[in-house]
Amino acid sequence: MRVIIAKDYDGISRTAASIIAKEIRAKPRAVLGLATGSTPLGTYKELIRMHKEESLDFSGVRTFNLDEYFGLPPEHPQSYHTFMSENFFDYVNVKAENVSIPDGTVTDVESFCAGYEESIRKAGGIDLQLLGIGRDGHIGFNEPGSSLGSRTRLKTLAEETVRDNARFFGGEEKVPRLALTMGIGTILEARKLVMLASGAEKAGAVKNAIEGPLSSQVTASALQLHPQVAVVIDEKAARLLDRREYYLYVEKMAEQVEHDTGI
Numbered sequence: 001m002r003v004i005i006a007k008d009y010d011g012i013s014r015t016a017a018s019i020i021a022k023e024i025r026a027k028p029r030a031v032l033g034l035a036t037g038s039t040p041l042g043t044y045k046e047l048i049r050m051h052k053e054e055s056l057d058f059s060g061v062r063t064f065n066l067d068e069y070f071g072l073p074p075e076h077p078q079s080y081h082t083f084m085s086e087n088f089f090d091y092v093n094v095k096a097e098n099v100s101i102p103d104g105t106v107t108d109v110e111s112f113c114a115g116y117e118e119s120i121r122k123a124g125g126i127d128l129q130l131l132g133i134g135r136d137g138h139i140g141f142n143e144p145g146s147s148l149g150s151r152t153r154l155k156t157l158a159e160e161t162v163r164d165n166a167r168f169f170g171g172e173e174k175v176p177r178l179a180l181t182m183g184i185g186t187i188l189e190a191r192k193l194v195m196l197a198s199g200a201e202k203a204g205a206v207k208n209a210i211e212g213p214l215s216s217q218v219t220a221s222a223l224q225l226h227p228q229v230a231v232v233i234d235e236k237a238a239r240l241l242d243r244r245e246y247y248l249y250v251e252k253m254a255e256q257v258e259h260d261t262g263i
């Protein structure tokens, strides 16, 4: 696991965007797993800048989003469909037919989720999955207690997550209680994982995910099982890490030997 500690939010955004850009330049038909939330916003901004100024080309890129609120139609202002259009897709040249986001309006949830997994497989699997982390240590909407082998399914949001997301909906009572989300098993099948975290309020989750025991109570700890993970965090989010100095030292050494870990 690479732990990259950047100075601040801009630093994590630039680092994450350059990892993603490197993937696309090496593989123009890359399959990207995308995430929502406030944390990846800077990464999307930087990718948009690279598209405009450095001709980063998304025309062959295929994308799968991690999750969507259940019950929200795509055009709902707080749906993850809207989020992705407003913050990324409207500004780059990803083809509409190459975008997949779970549909929160489906009635046959089971067959929809099986179909979502099937489309990922048919696309050749996800090359690089971008992730944020919730304060309770969730990735996607895999709340504490989610099986580490889980697949795409309907999940009940934890109270803490509902509270955290209330700011987007203008009140807790308006936040959907259910979501469709890729499972931990689905996420672990991506070839590379990049997890972002910023700010002191994520420090506990980051510590538990990276240095805590592997546990379904902190679903991000499942990243410890994956051979190609970059955890990209700012100094505030890294505040509680016991081995912080070591991670910084490893990155310095990697720079010196221009060691390529594949991420």
Ligand code: GLP
Residues within 6 Å of the ligand: 035, 036, 037, 038, 039, 040, 066, 067, 131, 132, 133, 134, 135, 138, 139, 140, 141, 161
């Ligand atoms: C939601 C999303 C997650 C995201 C988390 C943290 O629960 N489903 O993918 O990582 O929020 O969001 P933020 O980045 O806004 O803190």
